Amino acid sequence: MERSVLKFGGSSVSDFIKIKNIAGMLKQRVENGEQLIVVVSAMGKTTDQLMDNVSSLTTQPKEQELALLLTTGEQQTVSYMSMVLNDIGVNARAMTGYQAGIKTVGHHLKSRIAEINPETFNQAFEDNDVLVIAGFQGVNEDMEITTLGRGGSDTTAVALAASNNTPCEIYTDVDGVYATDPRVYKDAKRLEYVSYEEMMEMSALGAGVLETRSVELAHNYNIPLYLGRTLSNVKGTWIMSQTELLEKKAVTGVALDTHMMHVTISYPLPDDRLLTALFNKLEEGAVNVDMISQIVNLEGLQMSFTFKDTDAIQLTKILESLTEQFNALDFKINEDYVKISLIGSGMRDMSGVASKAFITLIENDIEFYQTTTSEISISCVIDADNGKRAVSALYQAFEI
Amino acid sequence: MERSVLKFGGSSVSDFIKIKNIAGMLKQRVENGEQLIVVVSAMGKTTDQLMDNVSSLTTQPKEQELALLLTTGEQQTVSYMSMVLNDIGVNARAMTGYQAGIKTVGHHLKSRIAEINPETFNQAFEDNDVLVIAGFQGVNEDMEITTLGRGGSDTTAVALAASNNTPCEIYTDVDGVYATDPRVYKDAKRLEYVSYEEMMEMSALGAGVLETRSVELAHNYNIPLYLGRTLSNVKGTWIMSQTELLEKKAVTGVALDTHMMHVTISYPLPDDRLLTALFNKLEEGAVNVDMISQIVNLEGLQMSFTFKDTDAIQLTKILESLTEQFNALDFKINEDYVKISLIGSGMRDMSGVASKAFITLIENDIEFYQTTTSEISISCVIDADNGKRAVSALYQAFEI
Structure with a gap:
């Protein structure tokens, strides 16, 4: 029997009417002979509300407690979704992360999936046509509840697809993957297909539709990944080899x-x-550094790097603690930069892409401060004010 | 080190201010050298709200899903309580029912505790002074989340006290156990001590402060049970041998x-x-029958019994399904009765208590329809209209 994994994010299940509509769609697919694994997030703003409650109680919640609290959001969604499915005559069962056997390692709030036992699913499908699984959560070897961090529910879905060897459909509030952000460049076209590598570059470079780790996981297991709008007839994007x-x-x-x-x-x-102290502390604090440049000259050491804005508080703490040990250390955080990137698997075989990109920026008077290239991408740090103009110039120069 | 179990019901933890105040009290006790196991219920009306949501989705939720949903309430409370404790410098850890190793058997929503491993607690107390445990919940042998049904958090607390061999303090919104309901008879006095058996009769007979099963459990393991008002200086009631x-x-x-x-x-x-079909169905539906009387004469069979009003829908369903099989079956449910009971361990050794009770009712023109006696109680079914008057008459006749 054909088996698929479908994932619905928080905005797709933000109220009971949406949950009922999704259940109706799932019923049709079951009637067409499919077995479905459905991964859901917490309803709408539930996680934000729980975090607000925490802020009113303590500024330094323990990770274990925070994970325990946040996972109630998804536990409620799976219960509701399964109730609705059973109510309309679909044999469904709700499962939390640990009930689905999602074993994790690492930080409580940034855990990684270590293992999933597909036998759990084969058994549960004997009596059920739909298994509704809480996204974003698992259990570590100490039997403590953990969460998977940013975009965690996508990772849950892809990992389940990998262990069940099925495609994975991710439903969200965008129509698919675009050649560039339609809010920045209105004529951006939607892609029907995109390769894992291109998608990973896009995620890592801030396109923000899917977290890199879920695309990477899909790539590793060669799981076709679909990205589209919940309950929409518009055809989304397939991400594949x-x-x-x-x-x-x-x-x-x-x-x-x-x-x-x-x-x-x-x-x-x-x-x-x-440098050793810095990188140790960055690792401990799970702060990801992106583009790095280092200069050593007569004035001493000067190092620059880019990082996610959500890590700013953590990074500031780390750098402040370093100045206690290294008194002469000075640092300056700049918020007024953005990163623009060109992505394409075809870059491997075609020369001159980087030169053409730099020339385009120069011709448009857009200064760039740092650049990096990978096999299939070129990125430049530029002034935030120039972001929109740079997208438009490059989109047209490369006739995307 | 002295160890105690304390339980706080939903109204005691209905907002964050109350949770903070309780945490402050717990901190004092820890500073006095105690190890505390704290059992909490869902905050305020959380469970009712979740049930309302369910009603809007389906009329027949599956038990597994309902248990999974409802247990999120306590999971949130333990997270918050533990965060607050850690915030004020108390080493605390939050645990769900299954993390605390509370294994259950039976119906998902009316489970009974089968086993608790005290080693879990000894280990957790190595790094912590307070363990905050989610009441009302456990896990069955299929790894499914279960709830303990009515008054379940009290049962959790007593079972934890039994497995840790400590006293159990139950904090609620009453000052203790009264000789009769102060709302019915205003001069009712509060008891300083009451025996397990008397308390069990009171619970079973509707005094409603504590569920019978938790008192029974305390009795079986000879765990001293305290009942008093949360954060009050008024001395509550100890229930003991x-x-x-x-x-x-x-x-x-x-x-x-x-x-x-x-x-x-x-x-x-x-x-x-x-009769076989009836009692089988009552057992399946977990409907508890209380006082039974049966008459067989020339007109056939006539059986009466009393039951909890919360079972009325379930019982009606059962009787209706029986009329399909036994067409001539007729039944009539009467809601206008109440049950009045006298309780006292001294009854065992003193005669004439029943006679005196019946005479008191007759002298006050209070008709009684059915009576039962146990070693330490006498109960009569009377008209609801006479309830208050009967309490007053008996209270005075026996000079309580």
Whole structure:
């Protein structure tokens, strides 16, 4: 029997009417002979409300307690969804992360999935046609509840698809993957297919539709990933292996990342102890560093890197604690930069893409401060004010 | 180190200010050298709100899903309580029912506790002074979440006290156990001590402060049980073994049960198949029958019994389904009765209590329809209209 994983985010299940409508659609698919694994997030703003409650109680909640609290959101959604399905005659069962056997390792609030036992699902499908699984959560080896961090429900869905060897459909409030953000460039076109690698670059570079880790996981297990709007007839985007895609273009997308910041650290002497201490603390605090550049000259050491704006408080704490040990350390955080990126699997085989991109920026008087290139992408840090104009210029220059 | 179990019901933890105040009190006790196991219910009306949501989705929720949903209430309370404790410098850890190792058997929504492993607690107390445990819930052998049904959090608390061999303090919104309901008889006095058996009779007979099963459990393990008002200086009531109580009176309390109904079933022939079918269905539906009387004469079979008003819908369903099989079956449910009971361990050794009770009712023109006696109680079914007058007359006649 054909089996699929479908994932619905918080805004797709924000009220009972939406839950009922989704249940109706699931019923049709069951009647067409499918077995469905349905992953849901917490309803609407539930997680935000729980976080607000926490803020009124303490500024430093323990990770265990926070994970325990936040996971109630998804536990409620799975209960409701399963009740509605049973009510309309679909044999369904609700399961929390640990009931579904989602074992995790690492930080309580940023856990990674270590293991899923597919036998759990084969057994549960003996009496059920739909299994409704709480996204974003698991259990660690100490039997403590954990959450998967940012975009966690997507990861749950892809991991379940991988362990059940099925495609994974992610339903959200966008119509699919666009060559660039339609809010930034109104003529942006929707892509029917995109390769895992291109999608990963787009996610990592701030396109923000899917977290990189879920696309990476799908890529590793070669799980076709669908991204589309909940209960919409508009055809979304399939994310799949490059080899299955026919058409190759140099550039398939332009991504603009506005959720980044930039920091410059200065120290009068080159000092390996400083760098070791810094990177140890960044790892401990799970702060991800993106583009790094380092200069050592007569004035000492100067290092710059970009990072996610959500890590700003954590990073500031880390740098402040370092100045206690290294008194001469100075740092400056700059919020007025954005990162613009060109993505395309075709770049591998075509030369001159980088040059053409830089020329386009220069011709448009857009200064760039730092650049990086990967096999299938080119990124530049530019002034936030120039973001929109840069997207438009590059989109047209590469005739996307 | 001294260890105690404290339980706080939903109204005691209905907002964050109350939770903070309780945390402050717990901190003092920890500073006095105690290890505390704290059992909490869902905050205020949370469970009712969840049930309202369910009603809007389906009339027949599956038990598994309902248990999964309802247990999120307590899971949230333990998270909050533990966060507040840690915030004020108390080492605390929150645990759900299954994390605390509360294994259950039976119906999902009316489960009974089968097993608790005290080692879980000894280990957790190595790093913590307070363990905050979700009441009302456990996990069955299929790893499914279950709830303990009515008064379930009290049962959780007593079972934890039994497995840790500690006293159990139950905090609620009453000052303790009264000789009769102060709302019915204003001069009712509060008891300092009461025996398990008397308390059980009072609970079973509708005094409604504590569910019978939790008192029974305390009795079986000889766990001293305290009942008092949350954060109050008023001294509550200790419920303990009869042998530890000095004073014995014939009657220590009068209970009035208004949450009962009465049914009369008629069938033209005595028929064992009917009775077998009836009691099987009552057991399946977990409907508890209280006082039963049966008459078989030339007109056939007539059976009456009393039951909890909350079981009325379930019982009606059962009787209706029986009329399909036994066409001549007739039944009539009467809601206008109450049950009045005298309770006292001293009854065992003193004669004439029943006679005196019946005479008191007759002298006050209070008709009684059915009576039962146990070793330490006498109960009569009377008209609801006479309830208050009967309490007053008996209270005075027995000089309680």
